[in-house]
Amino acid sequence: MDGNGTMRIAVWGDELAAWVAVAQLAAFGNDVSVVRHSGTAANGGARPGQSSVRAEPGLMALLESAEAQGHLRAESDDQCLAADIHWLAMAPDEEDQAAALVQRLAQGGKTPLLLVNQSNFGIGASDRLQALLDHDIGQAVLCLPDTLQQGRALEQFGRPERLLVGCEDSAALALLKALLRPFSGGVQSLQLMTRREAEFSKFAITGMLALRLGYINELANLADLLGVDIEVVRQGMGSDERIGRHYLAPGCGFGGQHFTQYIEGLAGLFSEKRRSTLLDTVLLENQRQMELPFRKLWQHYACDLSGKTVVLWGLAFKPGVASIDNAPALRIIDALLAQGVQVRLHDPEALPEVREHYGEVAQLEYCADKYDAAEGADALLLLTEWPEYWSPDFGRLAQLLRAKVLVDGRNIYDPALLRAQGFDYYGIGRL
Amino acid sequence: MNSDVAWRALESHAAELKSRHLKDLLADAGRFESLNFAHEDLLLDLSRQRLLPQTVDGLVSLARACDLPGWIEALFQGEAVNNTEQRPALHTALRLPASGTLEVAGEDVVPKVHANLARMAQMVDLLHHGQWRGYTGEPIDTVVNIGVGGSDLGPMMACKALDEFEPEQAESIEVHFVSSMDGSQLAALLEQLNPATTLFIVSSKSFTTIDTLANAATARRWLQDASDLPDEVLVSRHFIAVTASPEKACQWGIPDTSQLHFWDWTGGRYSMWSTIGLPIALKIGTDNFQQLLAGAHSMDEHFRRAPLQQNLPVLLAMTGIWNINFLDIHAHAILPYDGRLAHLPAYLEQLEMESNGKSVRRDGSASPHRTCPVLWGEVGPNAQHAFYQLLHQGTEPVMCDFVVSARRYTGQRETLQRQHQLALANCLAQARVLALGDAALGSGQDNSKPWQRYRGNQPSTVILLDELTPRALGALIALYEHKVFVQSVIWGINPFDQWGVELGKTMATQLLEVLDSADQPGAAFDQATNGLLAAIGARRGGTS
Numbered sequence: 001m002d003g004n005g006t007m008r009i010a011v012w013g014d015e016l017a018a019w020v021a022v023a024q025l026a027a028f029g030n031d032v033s034v035v036r037h038s039g040t041a042a043n044g045g046a047r048p049g050q051s052s053v054r055a056e057p058g059l060m061a062l063l064e065s066a067e068a069q070g071h072l073r074a075e076s077d078d079q080c081l082a083a084d085i086h087w088l089a090m091a092p093d094e095e096d097q098a099a100a101l102v103q104r105l106a107q108g109g110k111t112p113l114l115l116v117n118q119s120n121f122g123i124g125a126s127d128r129l130q131a132l133l134d135h136d137i138g139q140a141v142l143c144l145p146d147t148l149q150q151g152r153a154l155e156q157f158g159r160p161e162r163l164l165v166g167c168e169d170s171a172a173l174a175l176l177k178a179l180l181r182p183f184s185g186g187v188q189s190l191q192l193m194t195r196r197e198a199e200f201s202k203f204a205i206t207g208m209l210a211l212r213l214g215y216i217n218e219l220a221n222l223a224d225l226l227g228v229d230i231e232v233v234r235q236g237m238g239s240d241e242r243i244g245r246h247y248l249a250p251g252c253g254f255g256g257q258h259f260t261q262y263i264e265g266l267a268g269l270f271s272e273k274r275r276s277t278l279l280d281t282v283l284l285e286n287q288r289q290m291e292l293p294f295r296k297l298w299q300h301y302a303c304d305l306s307g308k309t310v311v312l313w314g315l316a317f318k319p320g321v322a323s324i325d326n327a328p329a330l331r332i333i334d335a336l337l338a339q340g341v342q343v344r345l346h347d348p349e350a351l352p353e354v355r356e357h358y359g360e361v362a363q364l365e366y367c368a369d370k371y372d373a374a375e376g377a378d379a380l381l382l383l384t385e386w387p388e389y390w391s392p393d394f395g396r397l398a399q400l401l402r403a404k405v406l407v408d409g410r411n412i413y414d415p416a417l418l419r420a421q422g423f424d425y426y427g428i429g430r431l
Numbered sequence: 432m433n434s435d436v437a438w439r440a441l442e443s444h445a446a447e448l449k450s451r452h453l454k455d456l457l458a459d460a461g462r463f464e465s466l467n468f469a470h471e472d473l474l475l476d477l478s479r480q481r482l483l484p485q486t487v488d489g490l491v492s493l494a495r496a497c498d499l500p501g502w503i504e505a506l507f508q509g510e511a512v513n514n515t516e517q518r519p520a521l522h523t524a525l526r527l528p529a530s531g532t533l534e535v536a537g538e539d540v541v542p543k544v545h546a547n548l549a550r551m552a553q554m555v556d557l558l559h560h561g562q563w564r565g566y567t568g569e570p571i572d573t574v575v576n577i578g579v580g581g582s583d584l585g586p587m588m589a590c591k592a593l594d595e596f597e598p599e600q601a602e603s604i605e606v607h608f609v610s611s612m613d614g615s616q617l618a619a620l621l622e623q624l625n626p627a628t629t630l631f632i633v634s635s636k637s638f639t640t641i642d643t644l645a646n647a648a649t650a651r652r653w654l655q656d657a658s659d660l661p662d663e664v665l666v667s668r669h670f671i672a673v674t675a676s677p678e679k680a681c682q683w684g685i686p687d688t689s690q691l692h693f694w695d696w697t698g699g700r701y702s703m704w705s706t707i708g709l710p711i712a713l714k715i716g717t718d719n720f721q722q723l724l725a726g727a728h729s730m731d732e733h734f735r736r737a738p739l740q741q742n743l744p745v746l747l748a749m750t751g752i753w754n755i756n757f758l759d760i761h762a763h764a765i766l767p768y769d770g771r772l773a774h775l776p777a778y779l780e781q782l783e784m785e786s787n788g789k790s791v792r793r794d795g796s797a798s799p800h801r802t803c804p805v806l807w808g809e810v811g812p813n814a815q816h817a818f819y820q821l822l823h824q825g826t827e828p829v830m831c832d833f834v835v836s837a838r839r840y841t842g843q844r845e846t847l848q849r850q851h852q853l854a855l856a857n858c859l860a861q862a863r864v865l866a867l868g869d870a871a872l873g874s875g876q877d878n879s880k881p882w883q884r885y886r887g888n889q890p891s892t893v894i895l896l897d898e899l900t901p902r903a904l905g906a907l908i909a910l911y912e913h914k915v916f917v918q919s920v921i922w923g924i925n926p927f928d929q930w931g932v933e934l935g936k937t938m939a940t941q942l943l944e945v946l947d948s949a950d951q952p953g954a955a956f957d958q959a960t961n962g963l964l965a966a967i968g969a970r971r972g973g974t975s
Contacts, residue, residue, distance in 0.1 A: 288569070295568030303566055303664050338562035 007179060009033070010083035012101060014049045016056060017118050017146040018089035020153045022046070023059055025087075026066035028182045033083060036074035046074040051349055052320030058154050081108055085179065089118040089146060092258050092265075095125055102132045105139075112138030114175050117195075118146045120202060120258070122265050126166060126195040140172035143195040145202035150320070162189045166198025203266050207279060210263045212247040213254055214282035217289050220250035220429025230429030231411065250428045252383060252409035253290035255317030257325035290328035293381045293407045294335040296426040300379070300405055309342040309402070311377040313370060314384025314410075316350035324353045328409065329383050337363055346373040348386050371400060379405035385412050394421050437493035438756075444489055445757035453481055453888045454870040468743055470733045472897035473906050475743050479866045480750050480890045481758060490749035491739045493921065499739065502920045507735055509535040509696070513927035514793055520927040522701035522912065525693075526728040526905070535696065543694075544705075551691050551706050552717040554671065558630070559600040559716070566658050566668055567627040575607045575620065576710045577650065578634030579642040581699025582673070583610040584781050585908075586634075586710040588774035589703060589723065592904050595771075598716040606710050612642040617649055626657035632671045634707055636699050638679035641936070647683070673706050698927050700781050701912060719901040726905025734913045744913030747892065751830070751914070752921050754890060756800050760828040764818075765808030768835040768858035771899060775834065776808025779911055786915045786926035793925050802922050804830075811835075812857055822865060823885055831865060831891040833858050834907070836899045858893070865889040 010033045011022045018034075026032040034046045046063065048054050066072035081104060090098055098119060105113060115133070117126045126143040133139035143166030148156050160183060167173045173192070193201070220230040230250055238245035254260070260283075267279035298305065317327035324330060327350075336343050344365045345354060351366050358364055367373035370388070374380055374397055382389055390412055398404050404423045406413070411427045418425040456462065457478070466478040466487075477487075506512050509519040521540065524533050529545045557563045561570035576586060587608045609616045631650045635643045647670070654665045663684065672680035672690045675697070680690055691706035703711065704724055712720040734744045754760040763783075765776040787803035809817060811833065822829055835858045839851040864871050868887020869879070894910075896903045919926035942956075945964060955961070 291568070298564060298568030302660065303564070303568075303668050334560075335562060335564075335568075338557060338560070339564070 007031070007085055008083045009085045009087055009179075010035075010080040011087040011089065012080075012098075013088060013090035013094070013119065014053070015089045015091060015119075015146070016048075016050075016053045016150065016153055017148055018087070019048045019053050019059060019063070020056070020148060020157045021087050021089060021118070022072060023062035023066060024154065024157050024183065025179070026069075026071040027062055029071060030179075032066070032072050033075045033080045034072070035077055035080050046072055050321055050323075052150065052318070055320045056153055057151060062154065081105060084112075085114045085116065085175070087116045087118065090121075092120045092122075092261050094119065095121040098125075098129065099132065102129050106132050106134070110134065110137050113140075114172055115139075115141045116176065117141055117143050120146065120206075120262055121199075122262075123196055123199045123203060123269070126199060130195070135169070138171065140167075140169040141195065142167035142169070142172050142176060143198040144176070145198050145205075147202070147205065158183055160189060162191060164191050164193065164198050164201050166193055166195035168194055203262075203269075206259070206262055207266050209247045210254070210259075210279065210282050210286075214285055216248045216250045217253070217428070218285065221289075221292075223429035227431065228429075229431040250411060251289075252292050252328045252428065253286045255290070255326035255328060256321075257323065260326045287331075290331045291335060292428065293328070293383065293409045293426075294332050296407045297379050297381065297405070300424065300426070305336070305339040305341050307340075308378040309344065309376060310336055310379050310381060311344040311346065311367075311373045311401075313346050313373070313380060313382045313389050314386055315345060315347035315354050316384050316386075319384055319386045322349040322353055324350050324357065327384075329354070330357070332381065332383065333358070333364070337361070344373045344377060346370045347384065348388060350384075371396060374400045376400070376402050378403045379407065381407045381409060382412065383409045385410040394418065394423075398422060432492055432496050434493060434496040437489070437496040441486075441489045441493060441753070441757055444486060445753075448481065448483065448486070449758065451481075452868075453479065453866040453890065454868065456481065456483070457866060459483075468741055468746055470737070470743050471729060471906060472903055473743070473910070474893075474895040475747060475910075476893040476895065477746060477750055479862055480753070480892065481888065482750070482753055486753065487740065487746065487749070490753055491745070493752070494739055494745060494749055494917065497921050497923075499745065499917060499920050502916075503735055506916060507731070509533055509540075512925070513698075514925055515928045515930070519696045520698055520701065521694075521696045522698070522704055523728075523731045525697065525702075525704035526724040526731060526909075528725075528728065540694070540696075547692055547706050551709055551712060554691070554709070555712045555717050558604055558713060559598075561603060563630065564668065565627045565629070566654075566660050566665055569628050570603075571628055571630040571669075572603055573605045573607070573624055573629045574632060574710065574713055575609055575617075575624070575629060575650070576632045576634060577609050577617075577643050577646045578632070578673075578707070579610040579612075579640060580781060580785075581702045582634035582636070582640075582643065582707055583608055584774065584778045585700070585703025586708060588772075588778040589708070589711045589904060589908075590714045591774050592771045592899065593711070593715045593719065593723075593901055596715045596719050596901055598719070601714060601716055604713055606714050608710070609646055610642065612645060614646060614649055617646050621650070621653050626654050626669075630669055630671065632673060632709055633680070633683075633685070634673040634709075636675045636693070636695075636697075636702070638672065638674045638676040638683065641939075644683070651684075671709070673709055700785055701927075703908070715901060722901035723905040726900075726902035726907075727909035728905075729902075730906040730909035730913070734909070744910050745917050747910060748914040748917030748921070750892060751804075751918055754830045755802075755804055758828070758890075760830050760890070761801060761804040762827055762829040763804040763806045764814075764822065764829055764831045765806060766811040766814060766831055766833050766858075766861075767808070768811040768833060768854045769839070769899060770810050772834060773810050776806070778908075779808070780806045782911060783915055785929050785932075787919055787922065787924060788931065789924045789926075792923040794923070798922055798924065800922055802924060803918075808832075811861065812854055815857065815861065819861070822889055824882075829889055831862075831889065833862050833891055833893045834896070835893070836896040836903075838898045841898075862891050862893055865891055 008031045009025055011018050022032050022034060054060055088098055115129065117129060126141050130141040145164050223230040223233060234248050237243050238248055263279060263283060267283055270276040270279050312329060315324055315327060315329040317323055317325055333343055342363055344367050346367045355366055380401060398421055406418060406423045406425050408427045411430060415425045415427060415430050463478045465484040468475045507523055509521055511517050511519055513520050519535060524540050525544055527533060527541050531541050532539050533541055558571060563571045565571055590606060607620055609620060633643060633647045654669055655662055658665060666684040667686050667689055670685050670689060672685040674680045675693050675695050677690055677692060691709060693702060693705035693707060697705050704727060708720060734742060739745050765779050767775050783806050784803055789802060790798050792798050835855060840847040864885060866887055868885040870887065915926055
């Protein structure tokens with residue numbers, strides 16, 4: 001902290017939580033540094049690496065203005081290490097990197113520092129980081145679990161309804177409160193607990209979300225068999241205030257490296273300590289769910305896909321990212337290849353990753369245009385709900401496809417509308 | 432020397448030797464060294480047999496007099512050694528490497544053997560990768576092998592024996608075996624299975640085996656009840672036929688694309704090396720299955736090329752000949768000291784008794800000699816608590832085969848290694864007590880009561896494996912296959928047919944007709960059958 005009370009903060013990580021913290025802390029006049037990567041823009045500007053983070057409403061504008069005002073700088077590692085406060089919002093698989101970083105801080109000198117850990121490393125990680133530092137000279141780690149939702153993250157950081165803080169040191173807490181004063185509107189919304197409890201709470205929340213997703217998918221599959229429209233049921237469920245509307249959208253499975261890894265970690269913990277298979281079941285069913293669009297196609301064509309051509313729209317594990325980690329598309333592509341199907345692929349961002357994964361295969365065509373991809377296909381499978389897929393020209397599609405078969409893995413289309421245009425429409429639990 | 436001379440020489444040798452107890456023979460210096468034989472990691476210990484090193488010479492002379500070398504060559508060359516059915520018995524061709532050649536009736540069979548192995552490997556690969564899809568599109572996760580006899584015993588034995596070699600990708604597939612005609616295994620199994628994810632392998636050389644087709648029909652009906660899809664679709668996605676009669680499998684409804692083939696020159700009880708081994712490959716993976724074949728092939732080469740005096744199958748067979756024909760022993764116990772080999776006794780019961788359980792020679796004459804003994808067995812340590820009493824103190828002479836591996840559970844927990852140590856100790860102890868009797872405890876122990884006495888002198892063979900691996904199992908089974916062949920040559924019988932099982936089938940067909948019809952009392956069989964038919968009719972209240 002310099003003489004006039006401005007805090008010097010270094011933010012580590014390329015997650016949404018990291019960039020939201022950068023933007024908001026800098027906007028309130030703190031000096032914020034991020035590490036300058038070799039890959040960043042030529043002007044040395046600080047930019048998120050993931051398109052889904054860059055797409056966060058308002059984020060880029062805030063970053064640009066912070067930079068213009070001189071509150072945000074991309075600097076070298078060493079410059080960043082000299083900050084007073086270190087904000088860690090790293091990916092769940094980067095605990096080793098975090099530990100290495102904290103070791104460098106510890107070797108840097110006997111000066112007090114505050115480390116805010118917002119990374120999802122699992123239970124006990126913040127304690128492990130604290131153990132690398134010297135608490136007696138005021139080097140403290142606190143845990144501030146990341147509960148941001150994509151699309152509303154800036155608002156949630158700026159005006160949090162409640163904050164969970166894992167902190168066992170009063171001076172560190174005071175410093176955090178000072179840092180968050182512009183946002184938290186006082187301390188009454190802050191729930192204080194130990195670091196482990198905070199991490200456990202994060203685990204518990206994520207597990208609950210996975211259970212909800214697993215449950216709504218199960219319900220959708222049952223609705224399919226019973227002739228009920230899950231869309232109606234889901235609205236009914238959501239109107240009950242005990243349940244709410246979030247995380248109740250059925251689809252062809254959740255993917256992504258972090259979320260899946262995190263649930264696997266929790267499932268492993270349940271299994272090891274409690275012999276409980278609750279979350280294992282959720283994960284297993286999620287794997288099955290990923291193949292659901294394939295099964296709908298398989299059944300449509302009476303268990304014989306030989307000689308067929310199928311177009312896939314959306315390959316990334318979610319819209320806004322180029323990543324195909326644990327994406328349902330991978331399982332669908334594998335299944336189609338094994339059946340000898342010709343597969344045509346389209347995605348606004350993920351095609352290079354898919355190409356890297358599969359290489360040049362005679363059965364796979366990588367298509368730059370979504371309509372070109374559909375030409376002559378015997379079915380269209382929508383797997384990722386990118387904005388550009390929400391309202392395509394169905395008339396054009398109907399003409400391009402050899403067979404008007406559409407499997408909507410994300411329930412983004414209106415079944416009645418599509419059927420009126422002569423499509424065989426299959427959603428997830430849709431009538 | 433002609434064979435009669437060789438027989439007579441051995442008879443007089445036996446007459447001299449009969450009076451000598453095994454405990455005395457075992458006192459001879461150098462006995463183990465002169466009576467143990469090895470091929471690769473497999474050790475054959477004949478030192479607890481009631482014979483001398485020179486007995487082996489006499490037995491080898493008998494084998495030579497019976498033209499064993501000529502017969503071995505005929506077997507490997509694909510001559511019609513199965514004379515009653517006029518065809519070769521080429522299980523050895525099933526394990527030839529792809530580089531080998533073997534012409535049968537002007538055609539090299541090796542390419543088609545390997546083409547079918549490659550097709551089998553593709554199917555295994557699809558199943559292991561979760562890409563064999565059932566009628567809902569879900570991956571198959573359960574495979575049920577429907578077969579009986581050779582289409583059941585070999586694969587089941589090998590799957591149990593090599594369970595721990597299951598590769599990770601095979602863990603997603605559960606393999607079951609169903610054989611019994613009455614459907615009791617299948618009915619219990621179907622209760623637990625999901626039709627959408629279950630695949631049936633219908634294994635039948637002729638594709639007419641009633642036991643197998645009856646089970647397959649029940650499985651097919653189960654699928655039809657579970658799905659509205661046309662039968663043709665269900666059968667094509669949920670059945671694989673493994674057969675030497677492709678047309679019959681097609682008629683049953685299994686398309687060519689879901690078939691694996693083998694040929695009439697493979698006997699059922701010699702068929703686990705063919706595509707009949709599909710459940711084995713599914714369980715242990717294609718690479719391990721290849722190791723199984725390689726182990727058997729290595730034994731084939733040994734059998735074909737090693738001098739008779741060091742030839743393991745020949746020595747094992749001739750020891751049996753000695754016991755049966757010269758020492759008058761007609762019971763043979765198979766005693767693996769390894770729970771993984773639990774199905775080995777049943778497997779060998781079929782292999783030996785269906786092959787050599789015959790009394791007519793190749794030329795149609797009655798055999799002047801006793802042939803195949805009665806075989807039975809059990810996992811050794813369990814049998815100790817069951818029938819060993821008879822081995823030790825009964826009136827029947829019995830020859831025993833102990834099978835055990837030197838190493839097991841390497842790198843696993845200590846208590847398990849201890850359990851293997853315990854099994855090994857028991858194996859050695861039983862072989863010793865059977866041979867020596869009371870003398871095993873040393874002299875001065877003769878003050879025990881009569882019912883505490885052990886007379887000993889029961890001969891046994893120990894087959895020691897280094898470790899039970901796919902390769903070692905392949906060699907072990909090939910050892911017994913060739914042993915059976917050698918004995919058949921000495922007895923002059925054809926080990927590759929099984930006419931003795933035909934009449935029962937014909938008779939069952941007649942009885943089925945009578946049971947199906949309402950007029951059972953009118954049946955005209957023998958008195959006993961008529962009586963039972965009437966009793967059954969009465970118990971069923973006159974309805975059939």
